[in-house]
Amino acid sequence: MAEIKVDCTGETCPIPLVETRKALRKAKEGDIVEVIGTHPASKKEIPMAVKSLGLELIDIQEQGGMWKIRIRR
Amino acid sequence: MAGKVTIIVHSGDMDKIYSALIVANGALAMGMDASLFFTFWGLQRLKKGELEKGPLSKMNMLGLGKWMVKRRMKKAGAASLERLLQDFHELGGKILACDMTMQIMGIKKEDLRDDLISDYCAVGTYIDEAKDSTITLFI
Numbered sequence: 001m002a003e004i005k006v007d008c009t010g011e012t013c014p015i016p017l018v019e020t021r022k023a024l025r026k027a028k029e030g031d032i033v034e035v036i037g038t039h040p041a042s043k044k045e046i047p048m049a050v051k052s053l054g055l056e057l058i059d060i061q062e063q064g065g066m067w068k069i070r071i072r073r
Numbered sequence: 074m075a076g077k078v079t080i081i082v083h084s085g086d087m088d089k090i091y092s093a094l095i096v097a098n099g100a101l102a103m104g105m106d107a108s109l110f111f112t113f114w115g116l117q118r119l120k121k122g123e124l125e126k127g128p129l130s131k132m133n134m135l136g137l138g139k140w141m142v143k144r145r146m147k148k149a150g151a152a153s154l155e156r157l158l159q160d161f162h163e164l165g166g167k168i169l170a171c172d173m174t175m176q177i178m179g180i181k182k183e184d185l186r187d188d189l190i191s192d193y194c195a196v197g198t199y200i201d202e203a204k205d206s207t208i209t210l211f212i
Contacts, residue, residue, distance in 0.1 A: 012150045014098045018160045021102035025164070053104040 001030045008037035009066070016042035017049060020071070024053065027073040032058065035069045043067045076207040077106040081199065084212055085114030086130035087139060087154070093212045094157040100208070101164040108202045109161070112171035115212075116178070119170060119185050124154050158189065167191045169198060 006023045008016040016037045023033045035046060043060065046069050050057045058070035078100040082093045093115075097107040111119050118124050132138040152160075162168070170185060172193045182193070192198060203209045 010150045011152070014095050014102065014157075015150075015152050017102040018098050018164070021104075021164060022160070049103045 001032065002028070003032045003034060006033065006035045008035060008039065008042070010038060012039050013041060015039075017045055020046050020049065020069075024055065024071065024073055029073055031073045033071045033073065035071070036066060038066055043069070046071075075105070076100075077108070077202075077205055078208040078210070079108045079110065079199070079203045079206040080209070081211045082109050082111045082115035082118075083113050084130065085117045085127045087125070087127040088130050088142070089212050090115070090118055090124070090127055090154055091157075093210075094154060094161060096210065097166055098157055098161050098164065101161065101166055105207075106165075106167075107161070108167040108169060108206075110169045110171065110199045110202070112174050116171055116174045116180065116185075118154075119168070119190070120180065121184065121186055124158060162189050167202075169194055169202070171195065 004023050004027055006019050008019055016035065016039050020033065020035050023035070027033055043062065047057050047060065050071050056072040058072055061068045078097060080093050080097060082090065084090070093109060097109055100107040118127055128136070129139040129142055168190050170190050170193050172195055174180065175193070
């Protein structure tokens with residue numbers, strides 16, 4: 001199982017969402033996609049997309065305006 | 074979540090092309106299908122080298138307003154229209170070109186970015202796409 005990292009630091013709408021989706025499409029079942037970013041709305045919206053896609057949200061962390069979201073494909 | 078978004082892209086204004094591409098990319102990112110039907114002034118933006126050339130829909134001020142908005146967008150880290158269009162294509166979005174607009178405005182296939190266009194079509198195709206859509210917009 002691979003771990004795919006996506007860095008969306010400094011990116012704004014809709015890039016974090018789009019880059020997350022691109023990574024999830026490339027990932028194989030069981031792979032973990034880790035997205036980091038700073039855009040506040042994306043921290044709420046990436047989990048919405050994960051739910052819509054029927055995937056597993058592993059965890060969300062935030063520190064000093066930077067968030068990290070981990071998803072299992 | 075299944076579902077589909079179909080947008081008529083009628084305007085060629087820069088800010089409205091942004092709206093269309095952002096909504097469409099958002100839909101694809103959330104796992105929906107998305108189709109963009111480019112017609113009239115919107116279709117002008119699919120000509121080679123024309124994507125970023127649209128004016129601002131308000132306060133364009135002969136391009137000064139657009140220049141200011143673009144500068145602020147760059148500062149905010151906003152993506153270019155080209156990047157959004159490429160992402161839309163990569164995520165499987167469908168781009169449809171209105172053939173009547175092509176006739177009226179004398180646009181030939183070779184003037185357009187044929188590599189990105191899935192189909193050259195008319196209202197029947199739009200209805201066929203829209204009837205199964207959960208969201209449809211006219212921009």
